[in-house]
Amino acid sequence: MIISFDLDDTLIAKNKFRLEKINLFQQFFGIESLREGTIDLFKEIKKRNYKIYIYTTSHRSETRIKWTFYSYGIPVDFVINQQKHQKEIKKHNINCSKFPPMYNIDIHIDDSVGVEMEGEKYGFKTIIISEKNQNWVQVVLNSLK
Structure with a gap:
């Protein structure tokens, strides 16, 4: 199974949710802080032999994205940023902010209700996580069963 995660306001945000602790290396190199629970969630997903993609606009x-996760000891399998998305989406003639099926992604986790609406329209599965949801890790894990 391939699971993708959005970055901004899902896994990375300042002052929106509690963050993982950062070490001196991360501080020195300006590595962005991840949402609290991300490390444990990614380790559990990896334990299940699922692939983790980052799909961000x-x-x-x-x-930079790969190094952020690697610095926390949770390397990701693949990264789709805005540049890569735009290049591929033009080939498929689809007008969508994210299109996980293009990358064989089974489930996409995001904070945007707009992405959820695109999922309904284009037939891909999403899990929408609010920045206020403190039980977000359990919501994701329960949805993956």
Whole structure:
């Protein structure tokens, strides 16, 4: 199974939810803080032999995104940023902010109700997590059963 996660306001945000602790290395290199629970969630997903993709409309480089997760000890399998998405979406002539089927993604986790609506329209599965949901890790894990 391939599971993708959005970044902004889902896994990364300042002052919207509690964050994982950062170490001196991360602080020195300006690594962004991840939402509290991300490390445990990703480790559990990996334990189940699922692949983890990051699918974001951010213009962050793939390398920067990969390094962020690697610095927490939770490397991701694949990164789709805005540049990669735009390049591929043009080939398929689809007007959609995210289109997980294009990358064989089974479930996409996001904070945007708009992405949920696109999922309903284009037939892909989403799990929408509010920034206020403190039980978000359990919501994701329960949805993956």
